[in-house]
Amino acid sequence: MTLRFINARLVDPEAGETREGELWVEDGRIAAPGDPQAETVDCRGACLAPGIVDWGVKVSEPGERHKESFRTAGRAAARGGVTTMVTRPDTDPPIDTPEVLEFVHRRAQADARVRVVPMAALTKGREGREMTEIGLLRDAGAVAFSDCDRVVADTRVFARALTYARSLGALVVAHPQDPGLSRGAAASASAFASLRGLPAVSPMAERMALDRDMALIEMTGASYHADQVTCARALPALSRAKRNGLDVTAGIGIHHLTLNDYDVGDYRTFFKLKPPLRPEDDRRALVEAVASGLVDVICSMHTPQDEESKRLPFEEAASGAVGLETLLPAALRLYHAGDLSLAALWRAMSLNPARRLGLPVGRLAVGAPADLVLFDPDAPFVLDRFALASKSKNTPFDGARMQGRVLGTWVGGARVATD
C-alpha cells in the first residue's frame, strides 16, 4: 500500500530544517516517490513530523489500572502525536522480572494502539539492593534499566549494576537527586516556597547526585541517561562529562521547560511534580540547554494520578502529571516563544530518544518506519482536562490557552484512530 502526503511542511530533525514538500510511504516505511495513483493525504500546509518518542511514560499496568491502562494511554498517545511510548517500570509490582515484562508486552499488544517499548527495573523491587536479571530482561525486550524516581543510594550496589550493565551494553536511566537533601521535600528552595511554608529541596541535591553518578560512570564506563535534569547548577557536570567522552545523555520533562515554581500558586497540587518545579532562572537555563543540545531529550514524564491522591494538602498529595496528550502543544509554546525551532524540538522529542534507545524511528529518511504526526502548530484552544483521553486528568494545563492541534497520527504507515 502506498501513501502520499502532499502540501506538507516537513519537520526534519535529522536535517535540522523545516521545508515544504511531500512524503511517500510504502509498506509501512518512508519511501522514494513512486506510484502517482497512490492514496493522497493533502496536508494543506500543516506540519508533518516524525512521531514523538515519549521516554518515561507510566501506564499504571500492572497494579493501578484505575489510573491508566494501555488502552487509554494508547489513545492519549495517538491524540498527542506520540507514536512510541517508552514505558516506566515503577508499577505495582515493578517490572523487574521477565515474567512481568511478558505481561506488559501482552497487554500492550492487545490494547495499545501505538508502539510500546518497555524499560525494566535496575534493582529487584526497585529497592536498591540487588540488581535485576538485566540479561534476561534485555533478551525479553527491555530497552533500558531504571529504578525511576528511586535513587540507588548505595554506591557499591549502583557501581556493580553499572558494571554488569556495561558488559551487556545495556543503558541505565537514573534520577539524579540526592536522597538526603531531598527527603520530605515538596518544593524547590526559594523565597516563594519558604513563604508558602513548604518543605523544600535545594537545587544542589540534583547537582550532587549528578556529580556522584558521573564519577561512577567514569569508573565503570557504563551508558547512562539522566531522566530529568532541571537545575542550572547541574548543567556544568553534564557538560563536563560529555566533553570527557563519557557515554552520557540527559532528558527533561516538558513541564519543567514551560512552568516554574510560582505556578504552584495557592497549593495547586496538579503542579506538584518530582523533582519539583524550579525557579524561572533554572527554566530559562534548561531551555537554552535543550537548544544547544546539552540536554538531549524532552519527554512528558506522563504520571497518572487519581483525584483522591491529588485532593490533599500539598505535602501529602501525590506527585506527577499526565502529559501524553499535551506534550506537543506544550512544546510548541517554546516554538511560539522563539526559543526553539520545530526541528530542534523534534530532535529532542523524537530523533534523540530513538537514537539513544536504538530504535529505527524518529526520522523522515527513506527506509525509516512511517511513524508520523500531522499537526497544525498554530491552532488555538483552551485545554479542558475532562476532555483528555487518559483515565487520570491530572494536568497542570487545565484551562490553559494552548496552540497546536494534532490532525493525524500514523504508526508504520497506518493511521491510528484517536476516538
Next chain:
Amino acid sequence: MTFRQNHLLGIEPLAPDEITAILDLAQDYVALNRGPEKHSRALAGLTQINMFFETSTRTQASFEIAGLRLGADVMSMSMEASSIKKGETLIDTALTLNAMHPDLLVVRHPHSGAVGLLAQKVDCAVLNAGDGRHEHPTQALLDALTIRRAKGRLHRLTVAICGDIAHSRVARSNILLLGKMESRIRLVGPPTLIPAGAADWGVEVCHDMHAGLEGADVVMMLRLQKERMDGGFIPSEREYFHRYGLDAAKLARAKDDAIVMHPGPMNRGVEIDGTIADDINRSVIQEQVEMGVAVRMAAMDLLARNLRAARAA
C-alpha cells in the same frame, strides 16, 4: 464595609485597612472583656466549630472563649482522635461537617495550605488557626494589637523576630503583617533555622543576636519548636540559649522602652530567660494572651457580618 473577606486564611490577602478594621473592633472588645458583663450577641444563633488537627490548649481555649462571649454555639473537636485516624480525607471530613451547617469553622492543621483547601469545600466562614509552617493570622493580629497599644502605632518600628523562623507560621504571618503596616523587620536566628530565600522577603537577616537587637522597639521571641525538629538544627539547648536565648545582656542592645513578646508556650531557659519573661516593665506576654481573645472576637464578628450579608443577598 472595610473588611471584605469571606475567610481569614492568612495575613497575605488582607489590605492594611482591613487589618486596621480588625484591630479597631478588637480594641472595643478589650473593654468588654474587662467589664463586669462579658456578653455580646454578635454571633447569637450561629454555630462555631473548632477543628484542631494538631493539639493546642491555648489557641483552642482562646477561640472557644471568644465564641462563647459573642453568644455563638461552640463545639470543639480534637481531630487527632477522630475519623482522620480511620483514614477519612480532610475534604470528606470538611463535607461531613459542612452538612451540619456550621457558620464559623476554626481550623488548625499540620500541613501548609490545608486550611485553604478545606475552605474551598465548605459554605461557611473559615478561620485559619495555624496551617503547617504557612500562616497563623490571629496570632499576628493579636501581636499587632499588643504592639499598637504599647507603642501607639504599627509603622516605622524596628521589630526583631528571633529564633526558629524556618518552622514558624507565627513568624511568616507577623512578617507579612508588619511589612504591610510599614515597619522594619529583622529576622534573628542561627542559619539552620532561617528559611531559604528569606533575605528576598524585604527583611534584614541577622545571625548575631546582639547585633540583631540593636535599637529594636519590639523583641519578638519564637518558641523553639522541638516537636517539629527533624533533629540536628542546633547543637544543644544550652548552646542555643547561650547564643540566641533572650537574657538581660542581649536585651540591653534594644531600645530602653523595647517590649518583649512571646507567642507561648515558653521554654524558659531555652529561648528566654525566666526573669525577663516575668518582668512586668518589659514583657507583654500576658497581655498578648488577653489580646488574643479580643482579636478573635473581632475577626469572627466581622466574618459573621459578611456571612450574614452574603446570605441575605
